[in-house]
Amino acid sequence: MSVTQPRHAVRAPLAVRVATPIGVLFTAAASLATLMGISAIEPIELPAPAAAMVLPGVELAETTAANPCVDDDVTAALAAGDDAAVVHAFGGGSEFREAVVAGNAPCVTLDDPKYIWVVVNKMRPLQPESFAPASLTGIGLYASTGSNELRPAATDALEAMAADAAAAGAGTLGINNGYRSYHVQQRTYGTHVRELGQSGADAISARPGYSEHQSGLAFDLIACASGCSSLEQFGDTSQGRWVAENAWKYGFIVRYERGHTGTTGYLPEPWHIRYVGVDLAAAYHQGGFHTLEEFFGLPDAPDYAH
Numbered sequence: 001m002s003v004t005q006p007r008h009a010v011r012a013p014l015a016v017r018v019a020t021p022i023g024v025l026f027t028a029a030a031s032l033a034t035l036m037g038i039s040a041i042e043p044i045e046l047p048a049p050a051a052a053m054v055l056p057g058v059e060l061a062e063t064t065a066a067n068p069c070v071d072d073d074v075t076a077a078l079a080a081g082d083d084a085a086v087v088h089a090f091g092g093g094s095e096f097r098e099a100v101v102a103g104n105a106p107c108v109t110l111d112d113p114k115y116i117w118v119v120v121n122k123m124r125p126l127q128p129e130s131f132a133p134a135s136l137t138g139i140g141l142y143a144s145t146g147s148n149e150l151r152p153a154a155t156d157a158l159e160a161m162a163a164d165a166a167a168a169g170a171g172t173l174g175i176n177n178g179y180r181s182y183h184v185q186q187r188t189y190g191t192h193v194r195e196l197g198q199s200g201a202d203a204i205s206a207r208p209g210y211s212e213h214q215s216g217l218a219f220d221l222i223a224c225a226s227g228c229s230s231l232e233q234f235g236d237t238s239q240g241r242w243v244a245e246n247a248w249k250y251g252f253i254v255r256y257e258r259g260h261t262g263t264t265g266y267l268p269e270p271w272h273i274r275y276v277g278v279d280l281a282a283a284y285h286q287g288g289f290h291t292l293e294e295f296f297g298l299p300d301a302p303d304y305a306h
């Protein structure tokens with residue numbers, strides 16, 4: 001056997017990886033044999049040649065794993081504009097996140113607001129700043145303002161969540177704000193600046209082009225019974241508690257949690273919910289994440305750059 005060793009040594013890392021399961025099997029077999037009082041000398045010549053034979057297949061698999069963007073299912077889902085299918089084709093939310101964080105997913109951009117994985121914050125405006133979603137659908141819940149639309153997938157998920165919250169006895173969900181256009185945000189922010197100055201306006205309203213509401217993926221919830229709560233009351237209602245616990249099952253995250261203002265740039269807002277799709281929300285929840293910035297390995301965004 002020693003004669004063949006130099007040739008194998010060249011490919012040591014791959015050979016080690018392939019050989020591992022065989023080694024484990026061998027160890028297990030040897031232990032079992034020992035337990036049974038049988039001598040385990042015979043298998044010594046088994047592993048090494050077999051490992052060397054399968055090397056080409058291993059190299060191919062490594063290439064695919066390093067760049068999921070070359071996978072046929074990923075490219076097809078991207079071409080079809082099916083964001084959920086893209087994440088699924090990566091292998092799930094955790095695999096998608098890991099590939100993005102590792103820089104191994106060149107086909108995924110966190111900058112483009114047309115995707116459910118976009119990250120918008122005070123350092124990352126929508127691009128372009130006047131972005132508007134390709135399609136919006138009305139939300140079938142009581143709405144306290146005229147901003148009562150979201151992108152279709154987000155609307156469907158919100159309606160399903162509201163139905164389940166009611167069925168679970170948590171009460172009725174209503175909506176305060178869904179999609180807000182660049183122009184609506186410009187008007188709102190402009191009014192605040194005139195009344196409070198820029199720093200006063202920044203404290204209570206996102207600048208136009210910097211609001212997650214403009215993506216059509218974010219909304220503000222209220223709790224309704226005979227009347228409806230304010231936004232600020234929402235977190236302390238049975239609806240607010242139910243949403244905090246269950247929203248991830250529907251593809252949502254609570255975007256601005258307590259204790260993470262230094263990362264998100266926003267005070268806690270238990271009412272502000274962001275759609276990322278079921279796979280990413282599950283990975284976010286199960287991974288114990290509290291901000292989208294942390295989830296995707298992005299820098300903190302405590303304030304505007306200027």
Ligand SMILES: [Zn+2]
Pocket residue numbers: 177213218219220271272273
């Ligand atoms: Zn909001």
